[in-house]
Amino acid sequence: MNLSSPTREFVLHFGEMGARWGMNRTVGQIYAVLYLSEEPLCADDLVDRLGISRSNVSMGLKELKSWKLVRLVHQPDDRRDFFSTPDDVWEIVQTLLEQRKQREVDPTLTLLREMQLEHGDDPETYASVRMEQTREVIEAAVEGYEQLVTLDRAQIERLLKVGGATRKVLDFGHAMRRGSQRNASKRG
């Protein structure tokens, strides 16, 4: 692996992370190399730096393209494809969230809604109540996510840090005390 020591460590780590996030190790490593590179890189650069086959790089880049996580760019007087990642890290995070939503959350919601239409007149079993709760939680999370993506970077950063201010909004008009529902989850 043809990488300087701290870069190599980062790349290996993100390879492992990628593996837990639905892409395989190599795809994670390819992404990490592109992410740390100031210049866009071509496929053979990745072959050199990661020591994997050209075809493996091609597969990995195909996967990253399908996730919209890399940008294809061209250099003057060079007909090879070069790839880069956005400079803005939040933009990358947002793309990742959006893709996972499309691939995992949306189909799950569709399934839950279809099942509710087909079996909605069944006697209310625990399982069907449970599926409905699941749908509601996912729908609420999606709503939250959709609010989030309307914000610009500065607002997101503020949201993640304000804490106290957010809490004030949440308490507006409500006498509810924290912890009042805390033990409502015992089976019964």
Added chain:
Amino acid sequence: MNLSSPTREFVLHFGEMGARWGMNRTVGQIYAVLYLSEEPLCADDLVDRLGISRSNVSMGLKELKSWKLVRLVHQPDDRRDFFSTPDDVWEIVQTLLEQRKQREVDPTLTLLREMQLEHGDDPETYASVRMEQTREVIEAAVEGYEQLVTLDRAQIERLLKVGGATRKVLDFGHAMRRGSQRNASKRG
């Protein structure tokens, strides 16, 4: 697979989802069966319903225990172990987030911080700037997450739905217009 039709569909789907979320298909299916069951179930119930071997169930439950996603309970006059999941879906989501934070985010932050200590006096390469940005984004997300878990369920639900109100807080005291930073991400 000994399950009623809608339950089976749900279980199969969540098996696939589990596979994309760092646990394997079978572990996801075991969890889904427990999740949809009003009563706690013992290992042999899971063998019957999923049609997998007893040892595989044992492995799966071990994994779920390590994620703190199941509760061990006992029935009077029965020395078998029974397992259940919390009734409160948000509680489950929170456990999942907490576990993933501990397993993935925290070690990543540790690595990034150590690398910065070791190589902090290096000439400022693009890669080191990039790693620092990464650390900052992850730290901000963790802060946000830690705010989130101080809220009770009702507040979380409100937070995910208020939207407009949240936006007002964010704009407080700032003349910043949405989109004013939007194209700051071109490589330079």
Added chain:
DNA sequence: AAGATATTTCAGAAATATCTGAAAATTCAA
């Protein structure tokens, strides 16, 4: 159109992960 360069595809090899039955370990009751 021919030839050079670059990228993609794909069948099989290599590497990983998952699953099983059998054996070992644990727990409890008598």
Added chain:
DNA sequence: TTGAATTTTCAGATATTTCTGAAATATCTT
């Protein structure tokens, strides 16, 4: 302590995923 009931472990079998080199395809230049 014995033995029945239950759970866990683990080596090898099975299944799945990933990786590679070779061939096919696509793209550009002259």
